Amino acid sequence: MILRSAIFLFLLNCISAGLFAQSTGTLSGTVTDAKTGEPLIGATVLLEGTELGDATDVNGRYTLTNIPTKTYNVKASFVGFVSQIKFNVVIRSEGNIDVNFQLQEDVRELDEVTVTPNPFLKEEVTPLSIQKFNQEEIAAYPGGNNDIAKVVQSLPGVSGSVGGFRNDVIIRGGAPNENVYFLDGIPIPNINHFSTQGSAGGPVGLLNVSFFEGVSLTASSFGAEYENVLSGILQFDQRNGDNREFNGNLRVGSSEAALTMEGPLFKGDNPESNTTYIASVRRSYLQLLFQAIGLPFLPDYWDYQYKVNHRINKNNQVYLTGVGSIDDLSINELDDFDPEQEAIQNQIPVIKQTSNTVGIGWKRQFSDNSGFMETVVTSNTLGNEFYRYEDNVNQTGLYFKNDSRETETHLRYQTTKFIDNWTLSGGFNVINADYNNSTEDLINNWSFNTDLNFFRYGLFVQSSANFSESRIGISLGLRTDGDTFTESGHQLYRTLSPRASISYKLTENEKWTLNASLGRYYKILPYTTLGFQDNIEYFPNSASDYIQSDHIVGGVEYLLNDRARISAEGFFKYYRDYPVSTTDSVSLANKGGDFEVFGSEPIVSAGNGRTYGLELLYQQKFTGKFYGVAAVTFYKSEFTNLFDNDYKPAVWDNGTLISLLGGYKFGNNWEISSRYRYLGKAPYAPVDQALTLQNYPAVFRDYEQLGSVRIDPLSQLDVRVDKKFNFQNLSLDVYLEVQNVLAQSSPSEPRYGLDRSEN
Template identity: 60%
Template sequence: MKRNIFGLISTVIVFVIFSQSLFAQGKASFGGYVRDAKTEEPLIGATVIIEGTELGAVTNVDGYYEIKNIEPKSYTVSASFVGFEKASKFNVTVRSGGIPNVNFELSEDVEQLEGVTVRANPFKKNEETPLSIQKLSPEEIATYPGGNNDIAKVAQSLPGVSGSVGGFRNDIIIRGGAPNENVYYLDGIEIPNINHFSTQGSAGGPVGLLNVSFFEGVTLSSSAFASQYDNVLSGVLQFDQRDGNRREFRNNFRLSSSEAAITTEGPLFKKKDEEKSNTSFIASVRRSYLQLLFQAIDLPFLPDYWDYQYKLTHKFDDYNELVFTGVGSLDDLTINAPDDFDAEQQAVLDQIPVIKQWSTTSGLSWKRRFKDNSGFMTTALSTNILNNQFQQFEDNVNQEGLVFSNNSQEQEVKLRYNLTKFMEDWTFNTGFIVQEAIYSNNSELLDPNRGFNYDNSFNFTRYGVNAQASRNFVNDRLGLSAGFRVDGNTFTETGNEIYRTFSPRFSASYTFDEKRKWTVNASVGRYFKIPPYTILGFTDQNNNYANKDAEYIQSDHLVAGIEYLVTPSSRFSIEGFYKKYDNYPVSVVDSVSLANLGGGFSVLGNENIESVGLGRTYGMEFLYQRKLTKDFYAILAYTLYRSEFTGFDKDEYLRSTWDNRNLLTFTGGYKFGNNWEISARVRYLGKTPLAPVDQEATLQSYPNIIRDYSRQGDLLLDPFNQTDIRIDKKWNFDNWTFNVFFEVQNAFVQDLPSEPSFGLRRNDDGEVQQPRELVRVTDVSNSSLLPNLGIVIDF
């Protein structure tokens, strides 16, 4: 079946290449809205041009423009309006099959300079988060090399962001913090999980579940979080979904070596004589082929998944908008016994869990702009569920001899309100969140030294309030922002003592020169996160919640940096950062900070802990970024850092699992004529410190692998170094576009690091030898070259 898929793709490619001379390249068009960045009011009469051409348009009474009869390729598009800074969008790829709206938000030009055209900084930040904020455009996401349309992998190209050991999983590790220290938002609706087969209590997994066709942009903040974001210690990742097309129906179909996806969008309830509808939708569904590939190459496990995503938008009038959005997944990880015995595959077969998991997030939000343009408010009601069936057996093939079972469900129901008010030169933001947490777990671990067995369920209320004030001074050169939030809950012993979670934050930025090229930024803040439900729900032998005395994890950030705008499309920046942690959960059984865990497929936190751990991460970060100009774009980032955490001994800081010391990423591409593009990603991650396996304890608990965390950091894996290359080619026909991409992961066949593997001693037939003995499995080469061929059709 896999060969049939490749055969179909190859046939289509050959047909298009040899038949393109029979078709004239179709012309294209695109449109969008131009609004005031502060009030979101439509700007009537704004000018939008395609730079380097004579094509352009002027916005109508709705702030909408449309440019027609365009030759399909990539352009820089600019918008301008009297009294506002000119703004540009780079790498706008125009296709005859249609492209999403190209929207602009223009900021007022408060400083009129004689003879100088003031252009908005394309990397511009706001007063609340002036540091460590990175944005990716839809085109940068869609053509990311080695990402396979996976937004979590794309995020790993950003400064200070790394993945787990070997690059297999989609853990987002920011500046040495643990994978579960981040929060994710979809149009203001929080999503706990963005990956298939996610690690409960953490957030990573092997495959992302969000559809890149939905995004208008992605923003990562790795410091200076605005006060409306709760439960975050390291990073806020915001996914801004675009609205569905309000004028016509459009479709996108994607087929690659591992998956197939279809996205459709268009207007609803549109009358024949109407140019546009007030209601639009966009929806997608995706199906994996990984299980077929893994079966064909005889791997011991088969990951099978579906996911879906949707957004429905209705505009009541110019001031009120209702959005209903959601995302979900169905995951099934099954066992596949290889035909022939292999020691390494047998070890994987012994230790891999059987996972059946599903997740869903849905939310309804109402946004109201005040008619006097003095601000806006957003009210959102949402719910999210993670259902996780996780089992391990002594005999995984026949599912006999239960070793560990975790059958749990996490659910949250959230009401979030946010008010933004403009008062002269001040911007005030305030809001609150109330959420009901519902958790149940039937969990059993059969282990002579660390076993447990419980069945419980509980629910409790979490709540928080926030406020922030921001203002620009000195003709917009000096930006200041100060805010705070407090959070509480009705479950933990000190949860209602909200003074314990008082989290102030302050940020400042100053632009030195009149052309606004040099800017210095700084921020300081305190942030809190409640421990995962897997920790709070753990029950001891007396059926008591063992961790009701758990404290909120605390993280204090101090960040300062300088940015220089080299050209209107490129910049470099240098930042220094320091994060200090308090109250980190420490495992009572293993005496290790849970900051070191969460990068595997097991359940994080299903154990007794004490909130006594300390931690610190600190370092320097360099970034050079160039938007697409003269057919070339690039991001070069280097982070030098340390990450250390304590166990019960607060005086002994040990290297954390994420303390790679050196992180280097390069992502860039070049666009040739005739819609050809080549791009590459290079990642280097320094040595990974781990705790060695306690072989005696592991033999008693096998297939559970037990580590000696008193020696955390003694085992150092070799550096991770991988290069991915991607080639894209587009053909534009009348009203549809055909795109073929070919990418190669690990193009230079570099040997990727992997953890030492252990299994039971067996004979050549795979039978366990007596007496039982744990042996190191001979390492095999981990230097495979992974090709991926795919097509994308827009119509």
């Protein structure tokens, strides 16, 4: 009945709002040379299927007005450059963000051959294992709830933790802490609220999708400028604020409300300003919902995000950007609850967490257009108060305390030069790491206070080029990293990490493409592990090695037409020197997917691992009505434990991943879309009931049994209906989303609680 009422109100609003609709909007943006950043004067920008178009001015800017409010594909063309299409661009009466194009120079001389334009263009450095989203695709994702972590979990080879309130990103069977995240080239330690310290996952994302111009995920073939990555790189390209007028955006969802504002600064009487800002704040009311429906814990959070950009002149610009959060996970004392709720209330930690990242960057284009340089200085801080009590309600009987603060200060410099058809780049990074921790662990009899400060550093070079009229693309890179803390930290030869990739268009019409990459990557252990001390104030993990991962990836892609493709990609990752816990003899690759302090224990760098599989993908860009993605991945994820060289299934070994996404746009700005996800049975370590009974509410797992039992597969269908309204000075997007339409039970491990008597 509630659902019927919601639908009725939804339709009533649609009918009444239509009486006051405005039917046109405006679209602006720039067209520039992708290599030099120079504006392309006289480039043509057209809306496909219409006669609406414009030519760019001396600043490379175009403006289209009086556009009927619906969804378009926008095409930019310029003589001597490869045309580019931006798909699924929604035109509203207000709030349209700039659509910018970076065109690649066209070096082909194939007048007698019809070449199919590739809407999935990649760079020589990453010719495969990369996926990209625009803002509209993220915001309208069924089941995504404007959460980028949930959106990427539907990509080929990507999954999330099954069961529980988790938002981990698992890429090709690798652990959640094997990924890195960048915001406009600025590293951010995590993208989730209530994040697992030392790892990355949490129950809900903290980034505002209204900021994004685009998001890309790279699952292999990493550029040499990226350090400390083993499985994946998520790059968030933030847009600049509107340089002409003030705009605001209010988003109200089922669990939160977010306000975003943007506009020019110091504009004066000029039509455009050289300085812009965009800022947002978001507040959760999830805690009120949880309290109303009687859940035993209350997650409460704020987050904020901002960016200020200033163009000094045509060759220089600086930007300031940041993101942060305030999290509080408290216990809800219930008068009446079932055994499962009681177990959750007993076992869940009490968490207070703050995070803040701020960075300033300077981009300088060389005046002769021969290259550019970028300097970035950033600082990120994570404060984590993590407590476990025997009595969570009254917060008595403390048996685990982690009160910590970790801060990184980064300096990164990179310069890039263009020499003929070669692109050469090189640079360095220096990181000062400051880690403070006060830990009391009564269960394992550990007590220590850490005050650790040391430096990390790295050097890198990268070269790439294309030959034979861009039919062949190659890339070569080399990187090395060191630190001043670990015993082998200054032995840079131990972390030499070469990487190479090649792309070859098999046919002259460029429909068939063969891609391959080979690389070695390294990652230092998290500060929670490096900063662990034993009871004699010794750092036993200072003898640890960097984790090594070797990637071999190959694939083939076929363009069905200028907006659809099919591809197949095989991958193999081999790990060496993976940390293994000496406490419970299990690889740390099998931890980090729970609410815990990951890696704060003694380890040895003695583990191996491997993940391998096959990804199949069909992708259809927006045709004017329909878009869709179908992806299937078959893979294995296995790691060794202490004193055991036999490979055992990892907790991320789902075996099969299926993701289906599709949407159809009707007239009058209606849209229906759906997503289906299937994750195969995942192994888990069962609870050691005898040991848990002795130490309850602390829970112990029997890692010797990991792989002997698995949870049920996940099968979930989400459906979403969107309707967009356009008024004189306001646009309104309304959607109705039903998650888990098939009403499948969420797979989860058995939960154990203490069987109490009435006394």
